[in-house]
Amino acid sequence: MPWLPERRTVQNHRGHGICLTVRASRTNAGRTVMFYKLKHNATRRKDQVQATGRGSLEAAAKAATHMENTMMKRLYLALAILIGAPSLAAAATVAVSTGNVNLRAGPSTGYPVVTVVPAGTRITTYGCVSGYSWCDVSFGAYRGWVSASYIQVVYRGNPVIVTPVVAPAVGLTVVAYNRAYWDTYYAAYPWYGRWGHYYRPGYPVAPAARVTSHDRAVTCTGDSCTATRTTTGIYGGSASQSRTCANGECNATRNVVGPYGGTASRTRNCSTNSQSCTVSRTGPAGGTRTRVFQR
Known part of the structure; x- marks a missing residue:
């Protein structure tokens, strides 16, 4: 019949825990196994470290401290990234659509419709083509181009339509439209493979009315x-x-x-x-x- 291990509660300057002595028989010497709850040296208050002696316990404590330092470094790096994030989005300008308008895959009515932006909807504007006739915007999960005449921004405390005069004043710069933009946002659409049909390098914006x-x-x-x-x-x-x-x-x-x-x-x-x-x-x-x- 097996013998039950002896159980004792121990405590020293490194923590407190349970000491188990396992013996082969009532008279044989046994192997002592200690489970310590480390204090400030552990990554968490309830972490347990198994040790057969003081040296092993110290090594385990040092390993726990190293892990804690590594996690803190990663946390500081993440915080630094978050702190810098607003500067990356500073180029975006919040705007409102003045009417139900088609969000298109390019800066012209010749490009396919991605979705319809309802009137009065909040959109984010990232820039416009030269002449500020069409602007690159996002609406929810959609990205595309809207005629500037349907985009309203706040300028000098008043809501105004985007024009060549207003756009630079509210932070809207001239941005390019190219194949990279098409590949980034429209690969999942059925008309994605017809880039050559829609794109006209000589007419990056809608032609003037006839x-x-x-x-x-x-x-x-x-x-x-x-x-x-x-x-x-x-x-x-x-x-x-x-x-x-x-x-x-x-x-x-x-x-x-x-x-x-x-x-x-x-x-x-x-x-x-x-x-x-x-x-x-x-x-x-x-x-x-x-x-x-x-x-």
Whole structure:
């Protein structure tokens, strides 16, 4: 039958703990095993160190102290990184979207839509392309580009839209758009492989509008309604169109004037009574072609 070990509580200047003496028999000498609870030398107050003698106990205490010093060094390094973190984010500017706007994968309406930013949503702006027409922003987990006309920042205590004058004053600098940006944020999207289709080095931002003016109006009297529309292009050309419908018939006329004075026109007459339409076109040289469509 095995013998139970002797159990004693011991204490010295290094700590206190339990002393177990294990004997092969009642009369044989045994091997003493001590479990000490170290004080300031341990990494934690409740750490236990097994030792068969004083020398082993001291070695274990030194090892615990070395581990504590290593952990403290790592903690100081982490704190230093955290202290320096605000300076890394200082270039970002908090802004608000003025309306529901598409967050795109590039600084142009030609790039695919990543998501829609709701009106009044807080966004973070990191910079804009040259001219400050489009800006690099983040919205939640999304990253992309928004037209500057939809971005509102605080400037001199007032909410204002981002402009070339306001942007530098609120810390928005000019940033580049390139393939590295595309690879970083859009690798998981289905259109990621079509970089060459979307990217146009000659047009890093949206091209200017091709129309300088556009007007339309509709007037109705009794059973008759007339609609008119006029458009002027950036090179001086214009187009005008009118359509009148009454008593089951519609007549439409469209006239186009080119930037060098050339003209072209089209007239179309449709009737529900005859269920037919007649279309005539006149080109710049004066030639006319007429076609009749019968239902």
